[in-house]
Amino acid sequence: MKPADDLKIVFDQTGTGAQFVRDHLDAFNIAVTGVSAWYPLHLFLRNDRGETMGGLLGQVWGGWLYISFLWVDEAVRGKDWGTRLMDQAEAYARERGCHSVELDTHSFQARPFYEQRGYEVFATLDDYPKGHKKFFLRKKL
Numbered sequence: 001m002k003p004a005d006d007l008k009i010v011f012d013q014t015g016t017g018a019q020f021v022r023d024h025l026d027a028f029n030i031a032v033t034g035v036s037a038w039y040p041l042h043l044f045l046r047n048d049r050g051e052t053m054g055g056l057l058g059q060v061w062g063g064w065l066y067i068s069f070l071w072v073d074e075a076v077r078g079k080d081w082g083t084r085l086m087d088q089a090e091a092y093a094r095e096r097g098c099h100s101v102e103l104d105t106h107s108f109q110a111r112p113f114y115e116q117r118g119y120e121v122f123a124t125l126d127d128y129p130k131g132h133k134k135f136f137l138r139k140k141l
Helices: 018-033 081-095 111-116
Strands: 038-046 052-061 064-072 100-106 120-126 133-140
Touching: 038 081, 052 081, 064 081, 081 100, 100 111, 111 120, 111 133
Parallel strands: 064 100
Antiparallel strands: 038 052, 052 064, 100 133, 120 133
């Protein structure tokens, strides 16, 4: 197939058009699957001064919770805040009818933490970045 002559690929770090692309992919996915229910999940750990000391970001779609970020400030690590954030996220996923959770982590991050919570590695990328690994994990709820 020959590309249209009036098109060009544009490198745009500002993200102009990003939401347009997401919206159209979402419309395609909904048309194919019939699943339109999507729920963002944003949990934050804040102190009395309103400072963010941690958080969990994710989304629910298609019966799965995808956790994209989990971070707890070093000042409050080791005090079960990561566990509490995960517990709340998994409870929310169950309320939304999810059957499973997926996430990824690197070899220098929190793989043992997730495995202690019942997550299992189902795929690994080597040298991501060089000398490290990226693990993809899942858990049935």
